[in-house]
Amino acid sequence: MASEISAECTRCDNVFSRADSLRIHMRTHTGKKPYVCSTCGKGFRQIISLKTHTLAHTGETPYACKFCDRAYALRGELKIHVRTHNGERPYVCEFCDYEATSSSALQKHVKRVHSKEKPFQCTLCEYRCTERVKLNRHMKIHSGEKIHQCSSCGWSTKWKHSLQRHLSSHKPKIRVSWTLSSQKAKRQTGASQSAKTVTKRSGTTKTHKCVLCGKAFGRKGRLEVHNRKHAGAKPYRCVVCERGFRRARRLREHLISQHSSADRTTASL
Numbered sequence: 001m002a003s004e005i006s007a008e009c010t011r012c013d014n015v016f017s018r019a020d021s022l023r024i025h026m027r028t029h030t031g032k033k034p035y036v037c038s039t040c041g042k043g044f045r046q047i048i049s050l051k052t053h054t055l056a057h058t059g060e061t062p063y064a065c066k067f068c069d070r071a072y073a074l075r076g077e078l079k080i081h082v083r084t085h086n087g088e089r090p091y092v093c094e095f096c097d098y099e100a101t102s103s104s105a106l107q108k109h110v111k112r113v114h115s116k117e118k119p120f121q122c123t124l125c126e127y128r129c130t131e132r133v134k135l136n137r138h139m140k141i142h143s144g145e146k147i148h149q150c151s152s153c154g155w156s157t158k159w160k161h162s163l164q165r166h167l168s169s170h171k172p173k174i175r176v177s178w179t180l181s182s183q184k185a186k187r188q189t190g191a192s193q194s195a196k197t198v199t200k201r202s203g204t205t206k207t208h209k210c211v212l213c214g215k216a217f218g219r220k221g222r223l224e225v226h227n228r229k230h231a232g233a234k235p236y237r238c239v240v241c242e243r244g245f246r247r248a249r250r251l252r253e254h255l256i257s258q259h260s261s262a263d264r265t266t267a268s269l
Contacts, residue, residue: 067212068231084232085212101232112242134242161237165248 007022008015011029016022024046027033033043034180035050038055044050055061055073062079067085072078080102083089089099091106095114100106110132111117118128120135124142137159144171146156147159148163152170168200206216208223212230217223225246228234234244236251240259245251 026076047058085230087230137242161239164235 006015006017007019009022009025009029011026014025016025027045034044035044035047036042037044037050037053037057039054042053044053052074061071061073063073063075065078065081065085067082068079072081073126083101086202089101090096091100091103093106093109093114095110098106098109098113100109108131112134115130118130120130120132121128122135122138124139127135127138129138140158144158146158148158148160149156150163150166150170152167155166157166166261206218208218208220209216210223210226210230212227215226217226228246234246236245236248237243238245238251238254238259240255245254
């Protein structure tokens with residue numbers, strides 16, 4: 001059994017009670033990854049990370065969510081996912097009111113929103129960003145590549161969120177129709193009142209009920225927006241900073257209040 005000690009990292013302020021914990025931590029500074037996947041050759045600092053990665057090749061997902069059809073390779077991954085259903089967000093940003101379901105999600109938020117470091121730079125212009133995935137999205141501006149295509153009409157776009165907005169145009173719209181009898185028909189039939197037929201969706205009867213919390217809505221669309229709160233889904237994404245929103249209106253408010261018109265124009269090119 002390893003003896004309890006006080007082991008301090010010489011490169012940062014972290015202190016560990018075990019020597020092996022310090023040894024694993026030092027790999028974050030040296031970049032050493034001794035555990036290598038025999039299938040794809042990817043390296044890892046810890047053996048548990050390698051075991052988790054191996055499941056990606058085998059496709060094993062024994063931990064299933066009881067609220068939806070998602071399944072995961074690790075119990076910890078399932079625990080984090082369930083928080084999207086029950087609303088639990090234990091990780092709070094120290095710089096703003098942002099709350100996250102996992103420490104990694106919080107770290108990404110801090111790096112994306114609050115960090116001034118932008119190590120990823122475009123080779124074709126002066127654009128810089130905090131994440132490689134954001135740089136990859138930016139490069140589509142120069143390449144003109146439109147990888148997101150509508151399966152209904154063939155329309156294509158560079159952005160996933162633009163495709164999501166486009167798909168809504170194919171959804172059937174509820175129309176309000178009025179059929180009024182003419183004055184001539186009234187005279188012919190001797191009817192004292194005009195016949196009026198109204199086909200209208202009513203918002204008073206709340207027949208669409210959430211299966212998770214019991215809240216009811218008069219419109220199916222309202223329920224769908226509400227379900228995004230449980231699922232953590234934010235389909236409307238800012239083209240400038242990548243922040244997501246559940247409602248399009250919130251995204252528009254964010255763009256106006258947080259980004260200049262010049263930034264919005266450049267990002268949408």
